[in-house]
Structure formats: C-alpha cells, structure tokens
Amino acid sequence: MVTQPSRQATMQLHDGRKLAWSEWGSVDGIPVLFCTPAGMSSWLGFGASALPNLGLKLIAIDRPGLGWSDPHPNKTLSSWVDDMREFLGAQNLDNVLAVGFSQGAPFAFALAAQGGVKALAIVSGQDELTYPRLLPLLHPDVKCMIAAIQQDPVGFEQHFSQMATADGCGS
Structure with a gap:
C-alpha cells in the first residue's frame, strides 16, 4: 500500500530548474534518499508507519523530467549527483543514507560513488542482462540495446537520456 507523503x-536549482520531492517520517529524522524505480515519481515511498519509530525521514526526489521536477537538458548520472549535492546543501542535510530500488539503483550507486551519501542499500537492483544464461531469453530489441551499450556506453547514455521522458521512451 502506498501512503501519501507527509x-x-x-x-x-542554481540553473533555474525546479526540483520536487516528497517526505515521510520524522521532520528531524535521519535523512534517507529514496531513488525510485524507472518512471516513478516521488509519490512512491515505503515504510511510512515504521519511519517515526526508527527516527528516519524518507525523501523521494522527482528525478529531472519526472513528477514536478523540470527536465535537465543534458541529464546524466553525474548531473543527478550534482542536483542532489545542491539539494542536500540547501536542506542542510548531513550523514544521508540512500536506498535504490530497481532501476533507481544506478542513481543510488552514483550518489555513493561520488561521496554523496554515507551508506547505501539496493533493493531488487536491475538484472544483469548480459548474464550468459539470460541473454538468449531477451527480446531482440533489448539485445540490440545491450550491444549498443557495450559498443559505446557514453554515447548510449547521452542518446537514451535525451529520449527518456516522463511519458516513457519516445522519439
């Protein structure tokens, strides 16, 4: 059951874009950034009834172009980390934890890799699609996408970030 945000x-943000988020739990609780799955907005939270007793504040951010956050013209995982650093600074949040759920895992890993969070938990992270026993089971379109990523990961990220929108993948 999804509980409405508290x-x-x-x-x-400094570049004029709007960043939106939702919170559950104690106002002054230990901050936990929740990196939601693909295409999900900040309305998706978890554990709302347990958060106050644990002294936690769950913060789900609308990533650029999702929910009420404005799109980023050149979004990357690094630009996400930059946005989060600005958010954490503006909110005076320290010792931040993170949870990455499903396709939110890469965003959480990016935060951890660049020192943006103190600790990280991954829940149902994205499958390893190149696993030899899984690859033959994939749809041909997904196999082509995997091949494109392997050939040019930076180019693929730039291309994909331009076509992924709040309404799904287009153009």
Whole structure:
C-alpha cells in the first residue's frame, strides 16, 4: 500500500530548474534518499508507519523530467549527483543514507560513488542482462540495446537520456 507523503516541496536549482520531492517520517529524522524505480515519481515511498519509530525521514526526489521536477537538458548520472549535492546543501542535510530500488539503483550507486551519501542499500537492483544464461531469453530489441551499450556506453547514455521522458521512451 502506498501512503501519501507527509510533506511535499520544491526548490529552484542554481540553473533555474525546479526540483520536487516528497517526505515521510520524522521532520528531524535521519535523512534517507529514496531513488525510485524507472518512471516513478516521488509519490512512491515505503515504510511510512515504521519511519517515526526508527527516527528516519524518507525523501523521494522527482528525478529531472519526472513528477514536478523540470527536465535537465543534458541529464546524466553525474548531473543527478550534482542536483542532489545542491539539494542536500540547501536542506542542510548531513550523514544521508540512500536506498535504490530497481532501476533507481544506478542513481543510488552514483550518489555513493561520488561521496554523496554515507551508506547505501539496493533493493531488487536491475538484472544483469548480459548474464550468459539470460541473454538468449531477451527480446531482440533489448539485445540490440545491450550491444549498443557495450559498443559505446557514453554515447548510449547521452542518446537514451535525451529520449527518456516522463511519458516513457519516445522519439
């Protein structure tokens, strides 16, 4: 069951874009950034009834172009980390934890890799699609995507970040 957020807010980033988020739990609790799955907005939270007793504040961010956050013209995992650093600074949040769920895992890993969070948990992270026993089972379109990633990971990320929108993949 999805519990409505206790609080929702927005802020303006230094480049003029709007960043939106939802919160559950204690206002002054230990901050836990929740990196939601693909295409999900900040309305998806978890454990709302347990958070106050644990002294936690769950914060789900609308990634650029999702929910109420404005799109980023050149979004990457690094630009996501930059946005989160700005958010954490503006909110005076320290000792932040993170949870990455499903396709939110790469965003959580990026935060951890660049020192943006103190600790990280991954829940149902994205499958390893190149696993030899899984690869033959994939749809041909997905196999082509995997091949494109292996040939040019940076180019694929740039291309994909331009076509992924809040409405799904297009153009």
